[in-house]
Amino acid sequence: MANDPEGPPFFESWRGMYLFVLGVLAVLVLLFSLLTLAYR
Amino acid sequence: MRWIDWAVLIGTVTMIVAYGTWKTRGIKSVSSYLRGGSDTKWYTIGLSIMATQASAITFLSVPGQAYEDGMSYVQFYFGLPIAMVLLSATIVPLYYRLKVFTAYEYLEKRFDLKTRLLTAFIFLLQRGLAAGISIYAPAIILSTVLGWPLHLTNLLIGTLVIIYTVSGGTRAVNQTQQYQMVVMLGGMIAALFFILFRLPSDVSLGDTVGIAGALGKMNVVDFSPRLDARYTLWSGLTGGLFVALAYFGTDQSQVQRYLSGSTLAESRLGLLFNALVKIPMQFLILFVGVIVLVFYQFHQPPAFFNGAELESIRQAPGGERLGPLETSYANAFAQKRAELAAWLSAKKTGDRPALESAKERLKEADAKSRDIRTQIKALIAQLNPRAETKDADYIFIDFVIKYFPPGLVGLLIAVIFCAAMSATASALNALGTTTVVDFYKRLWKPQATEAHYLGAAKLFTVFWGAVAMLFAAFASLLDNLIQAVNILGSIFYGPMLGVFVVGFFLKRVPGTAAFWATLAAQVLVVMVFVYSQIGFLWYNVIGCAAVVALALAITPWSTLRASQA
Numbered sequence: 001m002a003n004d005p006e007g008p009p010f011f012e013s014w015r016g017m018y019l020f021v022l023g024v025l026a027v028l029v030l031l032f033s034l035l036t037l038a039y040r
Numbered sequence: 041m042r043w044i045d046w047a048v049l050i051g052t053v054t055m056i057v058a059y060g061t062w063k064t065r066g067i068k069s070v071s072s073y074l075r076g077g078s079d080t081k082w083y084t085i086g087l088s089i090m091a092t093q094a095s096a097i098t099f100l101s102v103p104g105q106a107y108e109d110g111m112s113y114v115q116f117y118f119g120l121p122i123a124m125v126l127l128s129a130t131i132v133p134l135y136y137r138l139k140v141f142t143a144y145e146y147l148e149k150r151f152d153l154k155t156r157l158l159t160a161f162i163f164l165l166q167r168g169l170a171a172g173i174s175i176y177a178p179a180i181i182l183s184t185v186l187g188w189p190l191h192l193t194n195l196l197i198g199t200l201v202i203i204y205t206v207s208g209g210t211r212a213v214n215q216t217q218q219y220q221m222v223v224m225l226g227g228m229i230a231a232l233f234f235i236l237f238r239l240p241s242d243v244s245l246g247d248t249v250g251i252a253g254a255l256g257k258m259n260v261v262d263f264s265p266r267l268d269a270r271y272t273l274w275s276g277l278t279g280g281l282f283v284a285l286a287y288f289g290t291d292q293s294q295v296q297r298y299l300s301g302s303t304l305a306e307s308r309l310g311l312l313f314n315a316l317v318k319i320p321m322q323f324l325i326l327f328v329g330v331i332v333l334v335f336y337q338f339h340q341p342p343a344f345f346n347g348a349e350l351e352s353i354r355q356a357p358g359g360e361r362l363g364p365l366e367t368s369y370a371n372a373f374a375q376k377r378a379e380l381a382a383w384l385s386a387k388k389t390g391d392r393p394a395l396e397s398a399k400e401r402l403k404e405a406d407a408k409s410r411d412i413r414t415q416i417k418a419l420i421a422q423l424n425p426r427a428e429t430k431d432a433d434y435i436f437i438d439f440v441i442k443y444f445p446p447g448l449v450g451l452l453i454a455v456i457f458c459a460a461m462s463a464t465a466s467a468l469n470a471l472g473t474t475t476v477v478d479f480y481k482r483l484w485k486p487q488a489t490e491a492h493y494l495g496a497a498k499l500f501t502v503f504w505g506a507v508a509m510l511f512a513a514f515a516s517l518l519d520n521l522i523q524a525v526n527i528l529g530s531i532f533y534g535p536m537l538g539v540f541v542v543g544f545f546l547k548r549v550p551g552t553a554a555f556w557a558t559l560a561a562q563v564l565v566v567m568v569f570v571y572s573q574i575g576f577l578w579y580n581v582i583g584c585a586a587v588v589a590l591a592l593a594i595t596p597w598s599t600l601r602a603s604q605a
Contacts, residue, residue, distance in 0.1 A: 018125045036260045
């Protein structure tokens with residue numbers, strides 16, 4: 001990141017962007033789990 | 041196919057190829073040719089990465105897989121976003137800092153020439169074979185279903201790809217892939233809505249998902265810790281992570297996509313775009329297969345989806361034995377249809393005991409129907425031992441041909457063509473680049489002119505295109521080809537990832553230790569493949585761990601020898 005003069009859009013740092021991506025993954029897994037439980 | 045389908049298919053495919061060739065004409069610099077001019081935006085990188093990964097088999101096989109086994113395959117992609125984050129934070133800045141053209145150049149800078157050449161050779165071997173399959177696999181299915189000549193279909197896909205890949209290099213591949221990806225996504229979304237539209241009008245989306253759930257197909261997440269289950273949350277987060285790290289971090293066909301970014305930020309955003317979109321896209325493609333299954337609860341499905349194979353069996357000696365089985369299959373469908381009506385009626389009245397009871401009877405009727413289908417497949421195998429009885433790859437395309445309206449059939453065939461072409465283009469582009477950068481320039485012609493390397497890159501791309509088409513032409517001589525190539529990929533990816541992990545994280549491991557550790561780990565994975573029953577997805581983990589462990593074990597000995605020399 002020290003070598004990257006440009007930051008990500010919407011986030012102050014790449015760390016924030018990475019956490020966002022992992023957060024979306026967690027939400028997707030949660031939604032899919034609920035779908036599995038609701039329709040088994 | 042009707043004239044409008046031909047118009048949509050030919051129009052879509054040729055417009056993309058012509059636009060890609062025209063837009064990237066007249067490239068003079070070898071850097072532009074191999075790295076795409078380093079001015080690519082994140083959305084082009086992201087779509088290009090997705091198009092590289094999405095082969096024709098993705099669109100042919102995945103809906104069929106959902107039809108047979110449900111949604112569980114989506115879990116295989118749960119490790120992918122984590123891999124994208126790890127790569128964006130570690131290896132991508134490193135590639136940028138070192139200004140490499142190929143992933144394997146990094147290994148020479150970190151270790152030595154022999155380690156670079158070994159990994160580049162492994163890549164050429166594995167990707168060269170896979171390029172042939174990415175042409176052959178859709179060609180065999182399209183030729184069977186539509187009656188097209190197999191060799192002509194191979195030749196057509198291969199030639200179209202060679203034209204723009206050779207002409208415009210990485211930039212042409214990226215430019216065409218973004219439009220191909222738009223066609224692929226648009227085609228699958230159109231397919232989803234069309235199939236939903238074809239369901240009975242009194243069946244809501246909730247009913248549709250409910251029917252799929254009652255038949256056990258909404259099994260999206262499996263929390264069980266079973267090692268024998270192929271797709272679970274845990275195997276997705278571990279095995280899927282290793283596969284994605286190896287594929288996106290070390291396979292030149294993917295590395296070349298994001299190294300074409302105008303800045304490190306654009307490359308990272310391209311990878312993170314893939315991290316956000318990939319799982320929903322796979323979910324969509326699987327869901328299309330599940331909706332096809334629901335459609336076939338209201339309309340009788342074929343007993344065997346490869347219609348051409350079924351007809352040839354019917355004409356063969358003993359083919360008359362199919363008749364009684366097909367009658368039983370029709371009766372089983374009628375019974376299942378009645379149980380489904382009872383389930384829907386109970387759902388509408390909200391009568392829970394009746395609903396549970398109808399669900400059990402529906403499951404029993406479904407199991408009976410599946411059992412007869414298994415018997416039909418067994419009969420086909422008995423009457424023609426060379427017949428391929430796995431017909432899942434034909435489920436979706438058979439449905440498209442039979443039920444889609446004119447125009448949409450052409451669009452879906454264009455989706456398959458676009459997928460075949462995009463995956464093959466990335467492969468040829470990367471094979472040509474690796475041959476020139478890691479072998480030709482490094483070993484034979486280190487001091488030639490720009491024009492010379494540009495000519496060599498074009499020539500090697502044509503060479504690999506010819507190899508891929510030749511392999512596609514003879515691919516039918518091998519049994520279980522697609523699985524063989526998947527296994528081949530898993531055999532090589534583990535050690536490949538391992539050597540990069542050692543290079544990045546274990547600073548004291550020297551080149552000789554890394555080289556012998558990679559070679560030994562490669563032999564170990566081949567032995568595991570030959571002598572054990574371990575599922576092939578685990579080869580990635582075993583290969584990577586073996587390189588790390590062996591490199592650490594050899595390092596003291598290797599360092600001692602170096603100090604004595």
